[in-house]
Amino acid sequence: MTQVANLLAALKEEQASLQSFVELLRQEQKMLTEGSIDGLLELAEKKSNHALKIYKVAEARHRLLQGLVSELTAQNIQNWLEKNSRESLGLWQSIRILGDQAQELNRINGELIQAKLRHNQQLLGALSRAVNQASLYGPNGQTSFPGGSGRSLGMG
Numbered sequence: 001m002t003q004v005a006n007l008l009a010a011l012k013e014e015q016a017s018l019q020s021f022v023e024l025l026r027q028e029q030k031m032l033t034e035g036s037i038d039g040l041l042e043l044a045e046k047k048s049n050h051a052l053k054i055y056k057v058a059e060a061r062h063r064l065l066q067g068l069v070s071e072l073t074a075q076n077i078q079n080w081l082e083k084n085s086r087e088s089l090g091l092w093q094s095i096r097i098l099g100d101q102a103q104e105l106n107r108i109n110g111e112l113i114q115a116k117l118r119h120n121q122q123l124l125g126a127l128s129r130a131v132n133q134a135s136l137y138g139p140n141g142q143t144s145f146p147g148g149s150g151r152s153l154g155m156g
Contacts, residue, residue, distance in 0.1 A: 003068060004085050010061040011091035017057055018098035021050045025105035032112040 024047050031040055065072055069080045074096070081089035 003064060004088070007061070007064045007068065008085060008088050008091070010057060010064055011088050011095065014054070014057045014061055015091050015094050015098065017050065017054045018095060018102060021047070021054060022098055022102050022105065024050060025102060025109060028109050029105060029112065032109060032116065037116075 024043060028040070028043050028047070031037065031043065062072065065077060065080075068084075069076050077092060078089065081092055
């Protein structure tokens with residue numbers, strides 16, 4: 001297999017991995033916006049596995065390109081692909097678009113998660129205050145009614 005054929009295979013694998021990752025991010029966003037959090041932990045594990053796979057295939061692509069392109073910038077890679085592998089050029093452009101989509105979806109999902117966390121913290125704070133106010137007994141085991149006449153029960 002030639003270096004160009006190896007690069008084409010690597011780009012196809014990277015594109016497929018990124019497409020799957022973008023789909024996972026869309027699923028995550030749907031779950032977050034609908035409030036269905038039951039599957040988020042499982043989805044987070046899948047995302048981690050996909051991110052690791054993307055890293056590995058991107059590293060393989062990087063190593064292949066090092067032998068073909070003098071300086072690895074996006075523009076240099078694009079120029080080289082235009083001259084040497086038109087099929088790879090389309091994959092490269094798709095990979096860049098998918099990477100941008102994944103980055104944006106991940107940013108939005110992070111904001112959604114932060115908003116959910118703030119909401120949950122506010123709810124916990126409100127519950128904590130309500131529990132403290134409704135407490136019938138103090139730390140010493142004695143009743144601790146707020147306010148009142150100061151009169152003991154049973155006294156006339």
